[in-house]
Amino acid sequence: MNLQANYEQIPLKEYAERAYLDYSMYVVLDRALPFVGDGLKPVQRRIVYAMSELGLAASAKPKKSARTIGDVIGKFHPHGDTSCYEAMVLMAQPFSYRYPLVDGQGNFGSPDDPKSFAAMRYTESKLSPIAEALLGELGQGTVDWVPNFDGTLEEPSWLPARVPHVLLNGSMGIAVGMATDIPPHNLRELVAACIRLLDEPEATVAELCEHVKGPDYPTEAEIITPRHELLAMYRNGTGSVRARAxxxxxxxxxxxxxxxxxxxxxxxxxxxxxxxxxxxxxxxxxxxxxxxxxxxxxxxxxxxxxxxxxxxxxxxxxxxxxLEKSFRVNLNMIGLDGRPQVKDLKKILAEWLAFRTSTVTRRLNHRLAKVERRLHLLEGLRIAYLNLDEVIRIIRTEEEPKAVLMARLGLSEEQTDYILETRLRQLARLEEMKINAERDQLEEERARINVLLKSPAKLKGLIKDELRADAEKYGDARRSPLVEREAAQALDESALVASEPVTVVLSQKGWIRAAKGHDIDAEGLSYREGDGLLATVKARTTQQVAVIDSTGRSYSTPAHTLPSARGNGEPLTGRFTPPGGASFDALCAGDNDTRLILATDFGYGFVTRFEALTGRNKAGKQIISLSDGARVLAPQASADPARDRIVVVTSEGHLLMFSVAELPELDKGKGNKLIEVPKKQLAEGERVAGIAVVAEGKGEVTMYAGARKLTLKWADLVEYGGNRASRGGLLPRGLRRVERIETTG
Structure with a gap:
């Protein structure tokens, strides 16, 4: 027995390639993409056709959806009932379809959850009125019929759509290597564009867009896409549409x-x-x-x-x-040539009009054939009436009356059969008059159809009249208003935070936290063992907080993101990555335009805007150039650099006050000398203990030296006034070892 005769041997590569190609062609042509003629995928077409066969017209009583789906999958679409029912539900949802094809009764889902529909055994359905625009001409010779999956029935290859349904309800689908996203449109706008194209075949996409303004979704959300982008979308067949609540x-x-x-x-x-x-x-x-x-x-x-x-x-x-959403548009569909292609608006409408012209021509030819057949039969009857006695004699006396009648009266076989089937009562004189009237009417109709078929202009006129009638019958006003707007931008994070006062606390070991309010006893807060208070700053939750490390680099973070002061906070090293061995030495906060004085204990400083200290880089950015051994002092804010004064005090008790305006405003750098500290004194350890900013005429500062402190009011401070970079005056003998200085008034 030769087993090899029962199968074919081919390389695996060739087999896989052929199988995948067959599958992909099936998915593209018979599942995922709509046909430009009726705008339907096969499953949708079969549902609509099966419902029409069940007599579920808009004027009929609805039937259980399970009955419809049973017919669809049993006769035409041998696939899963769940997916088939879901396709029918989609065509019934007024929030999914711009012009629903199915009228559903029962729970067919909601905008909140489109897939919350009841099972098909609970719902009922029938076709909606607009489905008539797809089915009305079905039995008039307008479509090709093909066998169903098992060859027992026939189904239409397409439906004879009287309107451009492919753009009317749109379509979504994913095939193999391609997809389609066709948005829905307004019927009246599409009809106006079709009529324009019939009148002006050379009309451009831009001219057609005078009628088709843009997609028209089932919701009343605004379409905010600019006009030029919509035009480009219709010109290229791809693009996007942005809708806003x-x-x-x-x-x-x-x-x-x-x-x-x-x-x-x-x-x-x-x-x-x-x-x-x-x-x-x-x-x-x-x-x-x-x-x-x-x-x-x-x-x-x-x-x-x-x-x-x-x-x-x-x-x-x-x-x-x-609330604002962008929809992808990809006008990909199966054309009249049976091939998938992304088409522009003009090509879609031109192909559909060619489809419609062919459909109307087939309908007219079908009707003409019926009229001519009827006229042929009526002519036979007329001859029979004129020779009625002879007809009766032949029928009574001849053994083969059919052949004799055909030979004697010159009748065709069809005419003779019709005469022989005619009832006796139809031979009355009144019936003869009716036949003559019907013949006259049919001859008039035949002449009218022949005129239409022979005149392209008159055929176009008929198509336009039918389009206008359907637009009037099924059309409605635009739902999605076209309002050109810019795409929305999110607010800055700081604008979304409630403005509340906080006190930011930095510990000696670099742990940070924020306490609500400005009346906070930072010293009294709990700290980790071996840790303690380094610096505090009053801020608001809408502001940024900046820290400066021992290398002069600054880092920033939003104040509202800092942990609560109820705990010990979090280490700054978790937010930033300072250079190895660097410690966090200074803390400040403010708005972008806040002026800050940055200084080092070597007596150099400059004015800068707070914005210069901020940035998103976790590694920070260099803001102060430090000499070897120098460290950063606590930054001081200046509300009015032109009028404010800066008070500088050294650890050896030298105090100098001068105008903030004498300092340069820089984004980064070393700055200028604040106070004169001789090199010898600097080498012996004299440093700037701190700086403070006071308002002209009402300032007050307090200096701390061990257990002692001294408060100087404006009248006292004036005595220490001088030029920037001078030595300044000496404080009283008990305050010669100043440790820090702060503004107290």
Whole structure:
């Protein structure tokens, strides 16, 4: 027995290649992509056709969805009932389809959860009125019929759509190596563009876009994509459309009344609530969902106060939630040539009009054939009436009356059969008159059809009239308003934080924390064993905090992100990566424009803006150039550098006051000399103990030397006034070992 005769041997590579190619062609052509003619995928076409075969027209009573799906998968679509039912549900959801093809009764899902529909045994369905625009001409010779999967029935290769359904409801699908994302459009706009193209075949995409303004989704969310981008999308067949929710102000609240297509209200509430929990939306106090049957979308945001600017808050929510959403557009479909292709707007409408012209021509030819057949039969009857006695005699006397009639009266076989099947009562004189009237009417119809078929202009006129009638019958106003806006930008993080006073505490070993309020006893806080207070600064949660290390590098972090002072805080080394062996020596906070005086204990300093100390780099940035052995002093803020005075005191008791304006303003560097410290004294350990800034005429500073302290008011400080870089005056003998200085008034 020769077993090899029962199979074919081919290389595995060739087999795999052929199998994958067959599969991919099946997915592309018979599953994922719509046909430009009727705009349907095979499963959708089979559902609509099966429902029409079940008599489920818009005027009929609905039947159980399980009955419909049973017919679909049993007769035409041998696939899973779940996926088939889901495809039918999608065509019934008014929030998914711009013009639903199925009228569903029962739970067919909700905008909140489109897949929450009931099982098919619980729901009922029938076709919607607009499905007639797909099916109305089905039995009029307009389509090719093919055997179903088991060859027992026939199904249409396409449906004779009277409107450009491929753009009407759009389509989404993923095939092999390609995908499609066709947005829905407005019927009246599409019809207007089709009529323009029929009148002006040379019309450009830009001219067609005078009618097709843009996609028209089932929701009333705004389409904010600029006009030129929409034009480019229709010109290239690819692009994106950005939709934005609509809101109004009601009694101080913000009420969202429309969401972008396929955006769930519950997801929006969840996204906003997550930001509120993370304390990133201090402007919102509460949110609630008040949606009902009268108001399908009504999400209420309650601002914390009447001072909250909705026009500032909403753009942030647009940028950080699905209140603003971008939809990919890829006008990929199967053309009249049976090949998938990404088409521009003109090509889509031109191909559909070619499809429609072919359909109308086939319909007219089909009708013409029926009219001519009927006229042929009527002509036979007329001859029979004129020779009625002879016809009766032949029928009564001849053994083969059919052949004799055909020979005697010159009738065709079809005419003779029709005469022989005619009932006796139809031979009355009245019936003869009816036949003559019908013949006249049919001849008039035949002449009219022949005129249409022979005149392209008149055929175009018929197509335009039918398009206008369907637009009038099924069309409606645009739902998605076109409002050109810029894409929303999220607010700066600092703008989303409630402005509250905090005191930032830095320990000697580099642990940082923030205590609420400005009246904080930093010394009294608990510290880790062997650690203690190094520096504090008063700040607000909306500000940045900057620290400077022993190498002169600065690092910054938002104040509101610092841990609470209830614990020991967190090590700065967890947030930043300073050079090896460096320690954190100074702390400051402020707004970007705050002027700071940065100084070293070697007596050099400069003025800078606080912004110069900030940055996102974990490794920080060099801000102060330090001489060997020098260290950074606590930075001091100056509200008005032109009028403020800087007080500099050395560890040996030399004090100098001069105008802050004498210092240069730099972004980084060493700065200028603040006070004269002779090299000999510097070598022996005299350093600048600290600096303080006082306002002209009302300043007051306190110096600490061991257990002693001395407070100097403005009148006392004036005596120490001088030029920058001078030696200054000596403090009283008991204050010759100053350790630190601070502004106290």
């Amino acid at each position: 609509v809101y109004v102000r009601e009694e101080g609240n913000i009420v969202i009344t429309a969401l972008p297509h396929q955006v769930s209200p519950s997801k929006i509430l969840e996204q906003i609530a997550a930001q509120m929990r993370a304390k990133k939306l201090p402007m919102i106090e509460d949110l609630r969902d008040e949606s009902d049957h009268e108001n399908p979308i009504r999400l209420v945001l309650v601002p914390r106060s009447s001072r909250v600017d909705a026009d500032e808050l909403m753009p942030h929510l647009f940028a950080t939630t699905d």
